[in-house]
Every structure is written in C-alpha cells, then in structure tokens.
Amino acid sequence: MQKIVQCVPNFSEGRDLEKIEKIVNPFRGKEGVKLLDYKRDEDHNRLVVTVIGEPEAVKNAVLESMGVAVEVIDMTKHEGQHPRMGAVDVVPFIPIKNVSMTEAVELAKELAKEASEKYNLPIFLYEKAATTPARENLAKIRKGEFEGMAEKIKQPEWKPDFGPNEIHPTAGVTAVGARMPLVAFNVNLDTNNLDIANKIARAVRHISGGLRYCKAIGIELEDRGIVQVSMNMTDYTKTPLYRVFELIKIEAKRYGVNVVGSEVIGLVPMEALIKTAEYYLGIEEFSMDQILEKRMME
C-alpha cells in the first residue's frame, strides 16, 4: 500500500523570483515527490509550497529546500504583512493516504531533528506534534515574531524542541508539525453588514461555543457589496462542511439574512465533498471504496 503525505512549507520570501525558484527547485524531478502548487504573496512577502508524495522522499526534499531557504533568506532584512519568525517559517505534514497522524508526527520529528542538526536551526514542534499543550497553537509559538525570538527562546518554557538554544542569526526559528488537511470554506450572505457576518462567525466557530473543528471570522467582499463568513475547517472528517453550512443558514435567519453561495479555496480532499453529497442525498450505507478514483489509486 502506497503511503502519501502532504507537506505545505511556508517560506519568508515572496518577492525575489530567483530566490523563490531556488527554494522550490528541490521539489522538482524527484522520484516519489510531486509539486502540486506554489504561491507567493508580495504583500505578505511569503511563499507557500504544496507538495505530496512518499513520506521519506517528501521529507528529504523539504530538508533540502529548507537548506536553500536558510542560505538565501536574511530575516534581519525581511518585512511583510504576515507574521513570521524564520526563513522557513512553518512546515506542516498532513496525512493523506495510508498514513496515520502518528506517522505524520514521527515524520515531523525526524525532519525537525535532521534540519536542526544540519542547519544549526532552533525548531519547535507544533499542533499534533507539539510536546506540550502550550505549543499546539502556532500563533502562540510565533508571538514576538523574528524580532522578539532571540529573547523569547532564552525563557525556559520556550526552549526549542530541537537545535540550539539561540536563534539562527539570519534564518531565525522554525516550527515543524503535523495536522489534518485544512479546508478553506467561505459562506456568502446577502447583506453588507459586517457585524452580522461576525456574529454568525462567533456562533459557528469552536472558540466561542460553536463547532469543534471550525475557525471563522466575518469579512467584507467590498466589490460585491456583501459579507462572508470565512472559515478554516480543521478536521472535515469530524466537522463536515454541510453541518457548518446548515448552521450558518439557521443563524442567518434570525437577522433576516440569506446564504447566497459559498467558496472552497484551493485544494480540498474529495472526501470532504463526497460526505456532503452523502448527507444531502441521504445515501444509506455508502462507502468511500465505491469511489472509482479511490479504487484506481489503490
């Protein structure tokens, strides 16, 4: 059985195309590694790479790419809108096929160990790979950003999981972890009242009493004159898309507002949408093994 993991490393370079190509190159032409996408953002000054493949092959390609990034990115000169703490800011592994979360965590730990030794880089483990609950949330690890990290990691509770107890002078600090696939799912409302989108977001998201695997905020779509509940679904196997969609319709009703559409941004595992079809059609005893393409990939 072929094992497949996904990895979505984020690098702190979104402007210099030559450097970006150098960082992306280790993902090209390698047995067992498939570069699905890479997107740079000039305002964020950040590069997001999406790669899938065999666990060991993906890990080795990421290790190589991290080496390039450590070499070509100088964080002392980095500016951008997105919070960041290192040249290789964050490296999440995502189990896709015949890989358990435990195996993805192991892979993250192996990469963290090898990269810390090879590049003299302090590394935190985060999310499912975290060694303490305080390190599960990436935002908490990254708080203070590159500029504050030299001081922060001197504190005993912020000693890195791997590597030296001081920042890399030009590459800063990296977080490596494991998580479920994210689904970026947005639901549009027929109002321009941002307050209503925010109220609905608070009603459906986990942190304020909503669904366990949903993060949500309200945002304005200015060009269309409407607002949106913008979400990250952090585990679609446990909080399926249809559930949050129906809940948003119910919450919208109290404001006399209607749902007028939705968006799925970027890549989505087929199961997230197939489970949604299964719900709406009320399909009895359906198995993912009935999906032709799943059988083709076995």
Place this chain on the structure above:
Amino acid sequence: MQKIVQCVPNFSEGRDLEKIEKIVNPFRGKEGVKLLDYKRDEDHNRLVVTVIGEPEAVKNAVLESMGVAVEVIDMTKHEGQHPRMGAVDVVPFIPIKNVSMTEAVELAKELAKEASEKYNLPIFLYEKAATTPARENLAKIRKGEFEGMAEKIKQPEWKPDFGPNEIHPTAGVTAVGARMPLVAFNVNLDTNNLDIANKIARAVRHISGGLRYCKAIGIELEDRGIVQVSMNMTDYTKTPLYRVFELIKIEAKRYGVNVVGSEVIGLVPMEALIKTAEYYLGIEEFSMDQILEKRMME
C-alpha cells in the same frame, strides 16, 4: 498524460467457479490492467467483470478473456434469468481519464474487429459505437436472445458489424460498444405502494417525459415494507444526481409521500457526488482541479 478506460464485460457463466476463474484470469498480473471487481449471479447465470487501465492493455486483456469464454461456455446449454445472446454477451468501454468518447468508440471497434477475426464471432457495435440508430439500444440488438439469433442475423438489417454472417455455434453473438459511466442510484419512499413508485419513475425518466439521462422503474423492498425508485443515470455529467433527487421529492409530495433515503450501488465516479455537493452548498466557481486526489493522479 496517462489515459484510463474502464471496461465491464458481461459473460454468460455465473455458476461454474472453475470456468469463471479461467475467464477472469487474463485480467490479473498484467501491466496497465487493474481488475476492480467481478460479480457472478447464479440466478442470472452471468458474470460481470469491472476492469480499468491503459486502453491498449485493457483491450488486449479483454480479447484474451473473450477467447477463454468462447472456449469454455456452451450457449446451447445456457439457462438463466438475464437476457443474453452470447458467451461474451456485451463489452462496453467507458472513458474515465484523458480519454474521449471518440477514442472509446475507436477502441470498441478495434476490439470488435480483432475478436471477430480471431474467434470467428459475429459482433454488433452498440450505444455510442453503433453504426445505425437502430443498434444504439442493446435490448433491441439482443431481442430474440441466443435461441433466436441464428435466424435474426440472416436479415439484412441485422447483419453483424464484424465477423461472419452466422452465429458462433456455441458462443452465439457479442455486442461491443462505448458508453458513459452508469450510476446506479435508488431513492427510497416511505410507502409500500408500488404504484406510487412507478408513477414517480415515469415522471422522472427520459422515455416518458422526464430527465434526458435517467432510466427508472419502481420496485418493492419487501423486507423493509417500502418502495423505491430504482434508476440508472446514464450520463451524470448532464443529468446530475441532485436534479433527479429533488425532482423525486417534488413528485412524491403530490402523493403525500416522503423520500427517506437513497442508495448508490457499486462504483461511482467521484465527480458525480462532488457536483452534487457543489449544488447543495452553492459553491461558486469550483473546479475539479481543486480536488486533491485528482491532482495526485495527474
């Protein structure tokens, strides 16, 4: 770009396990050929094989398997509930990936030519491969079954497309064709009144005024005390599942009946369910290229 076709040959042997294994064997251990499933039915005395792979490799495996079936099956001794006219009763090719319907038709014609020459077998082309509209419908070709075929193919309008103008003495006649993937989709109603299921079936199916790519009949689920609209969706890209499902709900309403669930039988292409999720969530500007597994298979 890898090309993938599916083939679902039907053989007139559902009882003798030794013969069945001989017929299935050519689909095993071959480069570019994947045996997904084979199901025999004793009452029908019939074997249905589902295989996918590279067009040429699949065609050659089917050709080999046809040879075995012609050798081991004697139609003069065959009895079973399912209508049949030959040892290899029907061979449909189905385009799955990077294959056009035109290419699937070409493949059907190549197979028909080679098999007719090699096994001295009369062959009709049917559905999308048909050479006249009268031959599109398999049931019309098969009418008269094995027992009537010797006479039937003497008629000028039933001269086979390939092979001799007389039946194979023990293997009869074969139909080879190309079609879209079928989705077997059944919708359950909360009544035991078969008449209502039949009325709804007539309302939604193509032949009596319903949806273009829907075949439907009413059937009883005796053990559950309910009835079902049992359907073959013959082109889910043009008549999507959600459309017939919603239409059945609307038709059921006039009889005071509710839809209580549905069934998808056997294999289904992921797109059939993803398009259904897209409809119910009202996803704007969704592309199948956003499906992670589709990208993995490229």
